[in-house]
Amino acid sequence: MHELSIVSSIVDSVTETLAAYPGAKVKEVRLRVGSLAAVIEDSLQFCYGIATEGTPLEGSTLVVKMLLVVMHCDLCGQDVEIEGLQSFRCPRCGEPVSDLRQGRELEIESIEIDEVEETV
Ligand SMILES: [Zn+2]
Numbered sequence: 001m002h003e004l005s006i007v008s009s010i011v012d013s014v015t016e017t018l019a020a021y022p023g024a025k026v027k028e029v030r031l032r033v034g035s036l037a038a039v040i041e042d043s044l045q046f047c048y049g050i051a052t053e054g055t056p057l058e059g060s061t062l063v064v065k066m067l068l069v070v071m072h073c074d075l076c077g078q079d080v081e082i083e084g085l086q087s088f089r090c091p092r093c094g095e096p097v098s099d100l101r102q103g104r105e106l107e108i109e110s111i112e113i114d115e116v117e118e119t120v
Pocket residue numbers: 073074075076077090091092093094095
């Protein structure tokens with residue numbers, strides 16, 4: 001499954017980040033996912049539950065922020081949001097657009113960490 005490998009790499013990179021905070025637990029991971037990244041949020045959530053088992057991310061929440069496709073239309077001289085993925089045409093003037101500005105993202109936006117109080 002495509003999503004499982006994505007989630008595994010997210011878990012890896014969050015775990016790496018956590019190395020600087022011994023004993024910390026992750027509360028929430030926020031992702032930015034473009035519509036063209038070809039991932040299904042439900043699958044991400046499902047895989048997240050599996051991939052985080054036994055890691056410092058176990059029990060944390062995955063928040064997925066889906067991003068619309070944004071292209072730049074030369075005719076209109078501005079960035080326009082594309083609703084469908086079937087045809088990339090400017091919703092303002094109808095011209096085909098190909099200058100992608102947003103839509104392929106697949107990145108961690110932020111990580112919320114629960115810092116554990118040190119008890120000696
Ligand atoms: Zn246009």
